[in-house]
Amino acid sequence: MAHKEFRTLIPVDEAHRLLKQIPINHSTKSLPLEEALGYTLAEHVVSSIDVPSFDKSIMDGYAVRADDTYQAGETNPLTLCFTGSIDAGFVGDFYLNKGEAMSIATGAPIPYGADAVVKVEDTKRANSKVSVYRPVHTGENIMSRGSDIMRGEQVLCRNTRIGSREIGVLSAIGKRYIDVDTIKVGIISTGNELTTPGNPLDKGMIYDTNSYALSASVKECGATPVMYGIVEDEEKAMFNAINRAVQECNLVLTSGSTSAGAGDIMYKVIEEKGRTLFHGINIKPGKPVVAGMINGVPTIGLPGNPTSALTIFNEFIAPLIHNSQDTFDSTKDELTVTAVLGTGINSQGRQQLLPVGMVRGKVYPADKGSGAITTLADADGFIEISAETEYIESGTSVNVTLFGNVDEPDLLFAGGYCPGIEILEELSGLKFRVLNNGSSGGFSSVSTGFSDIAGINMPDDSGNYNISMIEKMKLSDVVLVKGYKREQGLIVRQNSDISGIDDILDKRLINRNRGTGTRSLLDLNLKQFADKMGMSFNNLKESLAGYNSGAKTHLAVCNAVKEGFADVGFGLRTMAENSGLKFISICEEEFDFLVQKEAMDLTEIKTLISCISSKSFADNLPSGISVYERTGEIIEF
Template sequence: MRRIFRSLVSIEEAKQKLEESLKIERKVEEVSLRSSYGRIIAEDVYAPIDIPPFDRAAMDGYAVRAEDTFGAEEDKPIRLKVVGRIEAGDKPEVEVNKGEAVEISTGAAMPKGSNAVVMVEYTSAENGDVLVFRPVAPGENVIAAGSDIMAGELLVRKDTRLTAREIGTLAAVGITSVKVYSKPVVAVISTGNELIDGGELEYGKIYDINSAMLCAAIEENGGKAVYLGIARDNEEEIRKMIEDGLKTADIVLTSGGTSTGIGDMIYRILDNLGEVLVHGVAVKPGKPTVIAIANNKPVFGLPGYPTSAFMIFEIFVAPLIRRMAGVSKEDSRLKAKLSSRVFSALGRREFLPVNIVKGEGYTAYPVTGNYSAAISKLGEADGFIEIPESRAFVEEGEEVEVKLFSTLKPADLIIIGSHCVGIDVLLELMRKGKPFTSKVINVGSSGGLAAIRRGEADIAGVHLLDAETGEYNAPYIKRYGLRGVVLVKGYMRDQGFIVARGNPKDIKGFDDLLRDDVTFINRNQGSGTRILLDMHLKKIAEQRGVKLEDVTAKIDGYTIEAKSHTAVAVAVLMGKADVGLGIRSVAERYGLDFIPVRGEEYDFVIRKERFEKDVVKRFLDTLRSEEFKKELEKRLPGIRAYEKTGEIIEFT
């Protein structure tokens, strides 16, 4: 039976329900000092002894009575009788009387009667005596007992995170164990018939992403993760795993099985085991979230999509773990301007992952597509913005607050534009030399040119075909009014028809797309591939004396758009389409046939002032290198360097 969500609650309502139903207890345990790094200490710690516990010599030299050295000069030294020697760690058995001295090592305990140390550099040994050429004041070159730490002094305050500094201080006073807050144990369960945990990937199966991601996030927030495994879509199996988690853990997390689809059972199971507080939160991503209390312990049913699961974890679970572990975490936030308009769903608060790029200020590039399902999108993001329930969209250029996932580290090289696997090969070769960091943001060729204009990108990858001239990229630089930039010729990519092995529909050209027995998969508007297609279809329309719309209306699938060359190939591979337009490399990757149409010029636009950056110079050197040419030929069929690769065209 399909269950419709209960009335959605806001994030604040969900947190309040959890707070009212849960009594937070911080457990305390005692651990050895050597294993306490990173733990949160659960009590104030006071010094049981003085440090140092005795007066000790700060220098190698002679322990003396300071008054015996008064008047000593280089040409008129004072002679003292040496009555003993003390090394570090020795218990002094000798006493210094008037006119006497004791040879002493750095760190050694001062003998009775002495109150200063003459540095060995200002002395000279002679027949069992020592000549002192410089006077010392009382206390000179002596570290007094308790001068570092005094007995009873507060050393470490409760709720402090123990680092090497605090641990060193505690070790100094002889403390060997400390009381710390116990790490809350969090049981992690994944659910779904489609999941496997490693091994060969069968068709229709996917690897379990969420368990590894959530276990890492639990540890990162101060908890101890216990992975219980994958439960199939079987009510008894899921129930048994949750019950096992409730016996051994302080918090239980499940992922998957929370929406309204057939076979989703988490809500029903938790309703039987305890009390469901929340079923559905007005948030995007993560609406189908379940929060329950069972055995006086919180249980969270997270969505199955990785980004959705992570965001709900960050909103509800991470603060709870930190609170139970005594861990505090300061949110890192910054202000940025949005790179493009973003539409949101009214009535749901949206947490949108973004990339951050620094130009004149910070710019936030939204992660596009179905980011709730795509783990790679989350991995690439620097943080997220929060869009209120009352906003239907956020305007391009509007200032937003970005909550960072971690400390923002500016990349050495920023490439924004249309993505190509050739760039990945190029960057890989660059890393063989001096280490550097890079950030590649894929927003399409037009987005890359806009980023160059704003000064956010060092390099933009572009492949825009001008339908009027048949020329790539240069006309668009002029059209965008970009100045102070150069166009660096990149490499060629073979564009053509991607068809099933053996070309069963005998596709030969663009006219075949209009046949009744042919289904087509198109590319998204604004892509270079789509421009190439429409350019050829326009020629067909002119030849037939009809409008372009009449021609496109005859193509079965013209309105079905894929956002990447890979998506086109997969559609053909799965039989969803007979043909699509794309690049040779993806056709060969999926074992499909390829019918060439023309070579596409993939180039790079660079601001002139960035040419002096070392990493940009290395990029260009690698682009022009023989090694890059050979790697393209070996690894990426249909992508090749040519005679113009590396050629520079200036735009003033």
């Protein structure tokens, strides 16, 4: 198939206008009460019972006739005859005569003849006599039948979004099944490269993320997702899947096959089966959106990238669902917050929905690129940037549309990865947002004020750690907190014949990514080996298969070795042992913490530093990581 060029990209406002005009039919279904949360009521709800359905006591005490107590006083108690007890849930008839009192529990039915309850603390019982020290009036401490809800009373209106409070009301009037108004949303993931989570992942395949992320998003809107699974990029298969979906659903969402590639045919399906409203929006991410009508059913093709698909859903589809159900999109207000940019942002000449993270009211970009699924995990929401905006300065106030209820972290942690950071988070009680961008990234993040703190392990040519880099970058607004030592070395399979650096020249190496302290540490050791061998470092690198590879984590190094993609890696003893691999110790390094000087006054930073120096931290460190005499030392610049 020839490539399809996008039509003229329509502005965001025009896309909103066109989608808002789309009519969406509704479906009604009956749900058990426990499954109705988040849906919309399809009808007015009228109570068939009184709530409460009987007069009941709201206090522990004694049921009495009020006029029997009018002469009671603290110094002149009135004595009544005790005739029995009534507990909550009692079924039967009791009658209270004048001059009598019955013990009664909170929630228990009021006996015939009684019209008030004396609190237990205003009485004293001795055998068959009850002394009353305070008078009560008629109806005191009693909830009358129907005083909360009366039989025949409308308790909830049609189109009400069912939340926890509505569930409480419905259960109180005895509703077991609820008729809900919903939009059935068909969800189809397209792509030859997709497979279902839980299946083995063959070479060249990726797991289907969009079916599940979009299904959850549809539920959050109070609609009903109908998942049709994965459909290959083949016209007949797609035609069949969409045929079925438009017959069974009120709205159909597909993901993938929307751009201009030869295998992207969603636009063609819509054109041949219905009519196209638009193909392409002038927005980032999510440009390749195609929308149309097939047999009166709105059919919208979202981008295949999960972050783009979810962002476009939140911006365009969620409002469409809410508007079509005549419900207030509470998430739009509840999940929109004002925050301050923690770093400057360059725009890209197109209206943009930029994924961002939040820490203590500051916003930072979380976009890892259009192909990065992990943007979903690292982003708390997005900010809208207009096409006319070229640059937004740090400190600018922005509106953030959150992806959900965000548990905002206490500290933004950048730099190198280390299991010790996870232990610090657990022991300190703080919540970290961790950006594993390597030691170089950690220096940059802290120096620009982007992150609060960074884990760093950057050696210089003399084997000294971190201070040389601080001096080289001429950083004066930072503080170095000495951390702990980590054992680094070669990671190989248990049956490997590798015993040292000398043995890796004819082996396949899995290296760490550029900018990490671990890669720099390996370079330092390789330079020493090259000097010993009388060869140049550059020639050594060129002869070493896999030197230019770049695993992002120590675990990725271990996995590459374990699965046979490489013969040797370089990393932490802790990670090697946890992966069941052989570890050959090469050196011990220093892993420190770089902190913004102004952040040192934060309670969270003080708590963290205290934890670094604590005995509990030292006791919980795994093999290959240990504190030493300088742990917790603070160096200012």
